[in-house]
Amino acid sequence: MAPRQIDAVTPAAATSCAGPAVIYWHRELPPLTAEPIGEHTLEATSRRVPGTLAHRDELWQQCYDDLMTQARQRLEQEVWRLGGSCAHVLNESVDSRHDAPSNEAWLHGVFTYVLYRDARTS
Numbered sequence: 001m002a003p004r005q006i007d008a009v010t011p012a013a014a015t016s017c018a019g020p021a022v023i024y025w026h027r028e029l030p031p032l033t034a035e036p037i038g039e040h041t042l043e044a045t046s047r048r049v050p051g052t053l054a055h056r057d058e059l060w061q062q063c064y065d066d067l068m069t070q071a072r073q074r075l076e077q078e079v080w081r082l083g084g085s086c087a088h089v090l091n092e093s094v095d096s097r098h099d100a101p102s103n104e105a106w107l108h109g110v111f112t113y114v115l116y117r118d119a120r121t122s
Contacts, residue, residue, distance in 0.1 A: 023075050024088045034086060034116035042078060042111045044071040051098050051105040060096075063107040067094065071111055078115075085118040 024030050046067035049059045071092075079087050091112040098105045 022079055022086050023072060024086060026089060028088070030086050030088050030116050031118070033119050035119045036114050037084060037117050038082070038115045039090075040078065040082070040113055040115055042071070042074055042113065044074050044109050044111070045097075046070065046107040048099075048102075048104040048106045051100075051103045059105070060107075063105070064094070067107045067109050071109055075111065075113065082115055083117070084115040086116050087113045088116065089113045 021028075044067060046063040049063055052059075075087055075089070079085070089111055092109055094107055094109045096105060097108050
């Protein structure tokens with residue numbers, strides 16, 4: 001499996017956790033060489049879509065996919081900004097938002113994660 005390209009993260013930070021992954025989701029475990037250096041919370045939002053009942057499931061899926069893309073990018077940026085090597089997302093909470101005057105809807109997510117630093121590079 002080829003390493004995935006990571007935007008907005010320096011190559012040293014992206015590979016120092018003994019693999020190409022920077023973000024580990026829920027049951028995925030970070031490498032044994034990673035030491036926890038703090039717990040953090042990150043918020044992200046999806047793009048806005050028309051707040052209509054027509055095609056509601058499709059619009060929700062589009063918003064969810066966009067929210068997860070935004071969350072991954074922001075998490076990778078935070079790992080680099082905070083001087084870590086990788087992050088383990090422990091919890092996520094996603095809720096819908098609606099702006100009545102503009103009749104737009106979007107998703108808002110809150111992600112709790114533990115930041116890790118690779119002990120071999122410290």
